[in-house]
Amino acid sequence: MEMELNIKLNQISRILNRLTSETYDIVKRLIVNIGITTVDTLKGVVSLIFDKAVLDNHNCNVHARLCCDFITELPSFPSTEPGANNITFKRLLLKKVEDTFDRSEGGPMGEFIFLIALHHQKVISDSFLRRTMQKLNLQA
Incomplete structure (x- = not known):
C-alpha cells in the first residue's frame, strides 16, 4: 500500500513540475485521472501543491487556482473519529x-x-487571512 502511495505521489510531483497557466487544464486532468483513492494520497497532494507553490512564487496564482478546483473535484473521505x-x-x-x-x-x-x-481565489476567507496575518503581527 505504501509503495502504491509513493508511486502516485511521485507521478503527481512530476506532473506538478509542468504546471503553468498554459498547461493548467492538462495538468489538472492528469492529476485527477491518477486517482485520489485514500486519505494519505489526498494529504500528499495537498502537501505537494503547497510546497511547490511556496517555492515557485511566480506560479502561486496557478497553484491557488488548482486548489480552488480540487476543492470540488477531488473526493472527500469519512473521518475515523x-x-x-x-x-x-x-x-x-x-x-x-x-x-x-x-x-x-x-x-x-x-x-x-x-x-x-488562495485568498484571491476565495479558497480562504477574509477572517482566516486576518487571523493568520495577526499571528505574524501583520496588518490585514
Missing part, C-alpha cells in the same frame, strides 16, 4: 496553512504570497 467532519481537500489545505504559519517566525515570502493567492 466519531462525529468528525469528512476529510476534504479544503480542510487539509487550511490545516497545512495554519500549521505552517503557526511554526513560522517571520512568514517566509513564498508562503505569504501563496496565502494571498
Whole structure:
C-alpha cells in the first residue's frame, strides 16, 4: 500500500513540475485521472501543491487556482473519529496553512504570497487571512 502511495505521489510531483497557466487544464486532468483513492494520497497532494507553490512564487496564482478546483473535484473521505467532519481537500489545505504559519517566525515570502493567492481565489476567507496575518503581527 505504501509503495502504491509513493508511486502516485511521485507521478503527481512530476506532473506538478509542468504546471503553468498554459498547461493548467492538462495538468489538472492528469492529476485527477491518477486517482485520489485514500486519505494519505489526498494529504500528499495537498502537501505537494503547497510546497511547490511556496517555492515557485511566480506560479502561486496557478497553484491557488488548482486548489480552488480540487476543492470540488477531488473526493472527500469519512473521518475515523466519531462525529468528525469528512476529510476534504479544503480542510487539509487550511490545516497545512495554519500549521505552517503557526511554526513560522517571520512568514517566509513564498508562503505569504501563496496565502494571498488562495485568498484571491476565495479558497480562504477574509477572517482566516486576518487571523493568520495577526499571528505574524501583520496588518490585514
